[in-house]
Amino acid sequence: TQLLEQSPQFLSIQEGENLTVYCNSSSVFSSLQWYRQEPGEGPVLLVTVVTGGEVKKLKRLTFQFGDARKDSSLHITAAQPGDTGLYLCARRSNYQLIWGAGTKLIIKP
């Protein structure tokens, strides 16, 4: 199984701070997806990155795909309580998604 490792597992910060979470693998992957899961709900897709070195922005969220396509990062600027949730990365393998264990993010007002 080609695992995805996410770090940190848990992060609790104050509103207004910046943060970065990571998704790493020892294998090259063709694409990577980031999802956010809020309590009591299913994961919702935020972004798909495909090209090595690619950077995508979604308001205050910046997603980067490593040049070697083995890692990805999610940077949040000026975090808000509404960003609270479980952030999951996932890669495709043989008609299914392989998921990381997630980073649980709490933004305190």
Add this chain to the structure above:
Amino acid sequence: DTAVSQTPKYLVTQMGNDKSIKCEQNLGHDTMYWYKQDSKKFLKIMFSYNNKELIINETVPNRFSPKSPDKAHLNLHINSLELGDSAVYFCASSQAAGVGDTQYFGPGTRLTVL
């Protein structure tokens, strides 16, 4: 309208019972999935159907049996429930099973086995 719906939202039952969880998607997607999310929030694929045909069947006890009466529905039946089956079960769908396809998740069914 809800894109992917699951019923029930909560399910509390005794060990040894048989129960079913229903899933429906109104997105016109060809592929549907069942996931189990344990207490550590790890999402594990259980089954996937494409146009009513099973394409993924991970190492899941045969007490779990998926049924897809049509491509908009994928139900999960569980026999002889065990304590370790307690988890949140998510249904999801995607247009196809190809690279980069977005998966749309239902709200989850929290199963508690006593």
